[in-house]
Amino acid sequence: MIRIDCPWCGVRDEVEFTYRGDATVVRPGEGASEEAFHDFVYKRANPRGWHVEWWYHGAGCRQFLKVVRHTMTHEVRAVARATEMPEVPAE
């Protein structure tokens, strides 16, 4: 069970949230190639280690949050509002 310290609601259990994928993906600019858009939509890294990801707090404040989670241990190191970028540990 992952516990996420929502910046709005406080510490809540994983079941209140929905995982919404990599939060570092950037939409290509206007006029970018088809390949760039293909990669934006489909291509994702699968890192072993710290990962910044979207979690949607549907059962609470209904906000999207950025969560820094370790993909091996599930440790949550930081949680930030959607407009912020949390600090990602080097290792």
Add this chain to the structure above:
Amino acid sequence: MSVSNHSGSNHSGSDLLAPGAHGAVGGEPVRIALRSCDVVQVLARKGRAGDVAAALLGALGLVLPGPGHAADGRGASALWVQPEGWFVVAPRGADGALASAIKAACGDAASVIDQSHGRAVVSISGTRAAWVLAKSCRVDLHPSAFGPGRVASTQLFHLAATLHQTDAVPSFDLIVFSTFLRSFLESLTHAAEETGYVVA
């Protein structure tokens, strides 16, 4: 009391709350009741939260609370439910009157939606009320972590619910979708059989 016969299609759930004492005897029973309330959702438009705060202070004497809290005004309470979004809860009045009053006060500063028919308010009170809720609630309701005037949007019995502690007894108002009220009451009364519960 038959809880399995839904043929009567009683959406009010009142048949699930027959007046009297139910469940275990001789303990510390909780009190469960349906509260007849108006529930109005107020969502500040971008950059207009200050205008909404001024409007609701003027109209209802409400000082809009921050995350996790509620505040009482003149005959109504405001519950924080999301960033720059609140529920205004008041005893049931004329249909739509509370929403109209809030809409008039807020103008174009907020989206005001009358949820009075979409939500139901169930109250549970008693020294063991938090103990009963703990069977289904993942939020810590211990007095050291929660208390009067606190609000949490979370899940109760796997259903979306907004929980508002109204006093130190403790008493809680539980705001749920009215279409889930029957299911919610079945679960809540079942959970309260262990302490016993009283319906006024």
